[in-house]
Amino acid sequence: MDAIKRSIHKFGGSSLADATCYRRVLTIISQHTKARDLIVVSAAGKTTNQLLELLQLAEDGDQAASERLIATCEYQTKLIAELLEGALCTQLTSALQDDIHTIGHLLETTLDVYAKNQILAHGEVWSARLLAALLSQSELPANDLDSRLFLTTELAAQPVVDEMVSRQKLDSCLATLTNRVVVTGFIAADTQQRTVTLGRNGSDYSATLLAALVDADQTTIWSDVAGVFSADPRRVKDAELQTKLSLDEAAELARLGSPVLHARTLQPVVESKQHVQLRCSYTPDEGSTQIHRRLPKGKGAKIVTSIDDLHLVDVEFNHDTDYQQQYNQLIALLAQQQLSPICIKRRPTDYKVRFGYTAEIVEFALTALAIYKQQQSNVTAIEHVSGFCMVALVGSGVTDNALQSHQFYQLISEHNLTFVQTGENHLSICAVLQKVVLEPLLKELHTALFKQPRRIGVVLFGKGNIGAGWLSLFAEQMHKVPEQQNVELCLCGVYGSQGGVLDFNGLDAATVLDDFQPESFVWEQLLSNLALHPFDELVIIDITPSEAISYYYPEFAQHGFHLISANKFAGAASSEFYNRVKQSFSDNESHWLYNATVGAGLPIQSSMDMLQHSGDQVTAVSGIFSGTLSWLFQQYDGKIAFSELVEQAWHQGLTEPDPREDLSGKDVQRKLLILSREAGYEMELGDIKLESLVSEDLMSFKVDEFLEHCEALDDKILHMFNKAKKQGLVLRYVASFSSKEGAQVGLEFLEPTHPFANLLPCDNIFSINSHWYRHNPLVIQGPGAGRDVTAGAIQSDLFQLCKLLAR
Helix, strand or coil: CCCCCCCEEEECHHHHCCHHHHHHHHHHHHHHCCCCCEEEECCCCCHHHHHHHHHHHHHCCCCHHHHHHHHHHHHHHHHHHHHCCHHHHHHHHHHHHHHHHHHHHHHCCCCCHHHHHHHHCHHHHHHHHHHHHHHHHCCCCEEEECHHHCCECCCCCCCCCCHHHHHHHHHHHHCCCCCEEEEECCEEECCCCCEEECCCCHHHHHHHHHHHHCCCCEEEEEECCCCCECCCCCCCCCCCECCEEEHHHHHHHHHCCCCCCCHHHHHHHHCCCCEEEEEECCCCCCCEEEEECCCCCCCCCCEEEEEEEEEEEEEEECCCCCHHHHHHHHHHHHHHCCCCCCEEEEEHHHCEEEEEEEHHHHHHHHHHHHHHHHHCCCEEEEEEEEEEEEEEEECCCHHHCHHHHHHHHHHHCCCCEEEEEECCCCCEEEEEEECCCCHHHHHHHHHHHHCCCEEEEEEEECCCHHHHHHHHHHHHHCCHHHHHCCEEEEEEEEEECCEEEECCCCCCHHHHHHCCCCECCCHHHHHHHHHCCCCCEEEEEECCCCHHHHCCHHHHHHCCCEEEECCCCCCCCCHHHHHHHHHHHHHCCCCEECHHHCCCCCCHHHHHHHHHHCCCCEEEEEEECCHHHHHHHHHCCCCCCHHHHHHHHHHCCCCCCCCHHHHCCHHHHHHHHHHHHHCCCCCCHHHEEECCCCCHHHHCCCHHHHHHHHHHHHHHHHHHHHHHHHCCCEEEEEEEEECCCEEEEEEEEECCCCCCCCCCCCEEEEEEEECCCCCCCEEEEEECCCHHHHHHHHHHHHHHHHHHHCC
């Protein structure tokens, strides 16, 4: 078994159509591959079509066959001359001439299927040879490899490769090769070394099969499109790229005859560990479709797909035998020969079944069925009918989306409908129509299904001071989001410490504020209820200080919910849990926004994110991260007891519900950990030195008891204040992280002119150093605590999430 980690890159004929295309592919290979990666190629441009035309002309005895062969030779010679120099150019031109003579000699003989395949194979051989030479000439050493040396199969309508034998042969072929290897797609050989072609989309199939044979993690298929769109972009101009599809969704799309994906291409993917990426070689940096190995999750269709020329094949069974048994036997036969139909209309009472096939496959299917009829007495008639087309919706949850189903049936019912079929895996709805011009219908469907506002449900956890502030703000601002985004927001759940209410028909935020009648709940039951939501997306907003709620974050992600949090516990949890939460949201294509966890409404995390993604590297972060402690030390002058200021701040809602979260420095410590992680550093809470203002004795009290005893803070603070004053300094509670010096949180003496020393009450200040901001740090200052600014930060995250979710 090949133990070297390799990636597979496949380039289609349109990606190699001319010298400019080859040079573009050269750049892609230099930027996206490494030594020993495998590169699969199709025949350049229309070479395969030219060779098929050549075979037809020769078979017809047409003298134009020689002209077709000369034109093909001239096309290949021109490619070589434009791309290669010196000895390489001479060498490949000579090899091409030898091949042309071989083809000419074969054309003079009686051509059997193997001879025809041998001629067709030259297209891929020429592409592999030329690209390998071009890479070597460009100081990217490469070898070309003829896949007939290892891919072993037997001639059939849809050949099935012997993977065990092919893997052993491939290992031998690669054992001595240390460079990139350019492999021919589309072709294989039988046990007698006769050429066998792998059929339609054979090169894509070759690529994913090759990945399975070498245990590759990634296959990238480069073509003239960026991936899978919500509709054919050539027909529906506002079709949008689908950046992610589950493997099951991709397989269903391929089963329905998608021109971008073929069912055979995905067969090796299912049985291996590889991921597949679809990218455009013409615009390699303008998006792609990732096909992920995960369960499909969604609330409706993502894609409208179609077939212009659908053929129906009616099969009638013997009425004297068991219909179900006959049907199962025939389906198994077709699957074995890789001729499974796109759609099926069963008529058990008439002992009939109707199969739908594309024009490319129908003749193979008819041949297989005719042979079966001759061999079996249970098939009494086969009828082939043309003149149909097909339109289908694909996406997880499509069959359960009543609105989309109704819109689909309403639009297709205006045409001559033959039958409708729901996919067995509930990932598609397929309609067969008598043949029509599909563009108008596709545009109507795309607009009706995908251009309608996305319905987004919102559930709030935390109806305290800040939660109430957000509800007020939501009531005022919710109408502005639909004006700017293609979404409809619906507040459907509100939960506080005493319980909550859930109503998918919608809750009025103002009414909830004035008349909140919570009901108790059990978390497991609530999660099950939330999973049944009727919206396109569901957003959880966590404004609680609850560590227990943060433990449910991975489950939120697994249910496909999005999350906006002001709760700091997950962001400051152990690296294991923090990374698990992040990975859960990534794996399930959900979003977790938590800008309100640090600095309330200040753009701290977004600024750091911008630096990180623009090529900079944050090296240090420091400042006053607590609006509460900022207010306390700005107000404290040694004349009023520190404990009195604490009680004032608590009553004004400037502290956490338990002020010791602020006074202990734990809240600041968590914020510093969150920012350090955002800067890309692996850290734990224990890595940050912490100076608490609260003794262990005070930590043992309940909240109301603590407020009665918090005068115990006064002596320490007064002592530190006077010590600083004697030195002409001021006392501030500072957080700092440096990639070189570590992290700490605690009291510091600062010069009165220091930027951290002169803040407005409740202000936070963040000083960010990076490679770009080495000598003059990026400073962000403003209110970092309080009901209104934190509620505003939550609302801002909700607005940003709506932008991400809007189509």
